[in-house]
Amino acid sequence: LAKTTQPISMDSYEGQEVNITCSHNNIATNDYITWYQQFPSQGPRFIIQGYKTKVTNEVASLFIPADRKSSTLSLPRVSLSDTAVYYCLVGERNYGQNFVFGPGTRLSVLP
């Protein structure tokens, strides 16, 4: 499994765009990149998944450069309710591998 590295924590202010980068230098050809959000005492919640270039949904964008050795989760105009831990997962699309969590980034959104 590709090892992932994320910043331990980040601070932002309401209304700003937040970019969280995940490094995965030994990502394999068949690996996908998935991001989850977790609030305290709750289960993680899927945000977005991608393989290359850019993926966008109603809550976030995922940017993946051509070499795929990193990825950036972009949250537009964050609010206080976006304060959570964000996990980057990298693995093949088979049961188990795609659901091994990295260390996570604790995002604090300040008023």
Place this chain on the structure above:
Amino acid sequence: DTEVTQTPKHLVMGMTNKKSLKCEQHMGHRAMYWYKQKAKKPPELMFVYSYEKLSINESVPSRFSPECPNSSLLNLHLHALQPEDSALYLCASSQGPAEEAFFGQGTRLTVV
């Protein structure tokens, strides 16, 4: 219904007790997962069931025993646990390996 329901929400058990955690989903998902999460740490994968068969056991001690009675239910039987097993136990399900996983709210387990 996009819910994964876990019961109980909280559990306190002694080291000699036997208890079970229950997880249920009615989304028709064919994969179900157990995770253990300690405070301020990421969830750690314990078991994966695919089509009701155990496909992954991440070297979990035998005092944790999973069971998948049918495609909607997943149990985790607990016996002779240690205080260090106290954690949040999360259940998840997914339609397929490429699909997003849906997580339950977890069971907060305390071993005394």
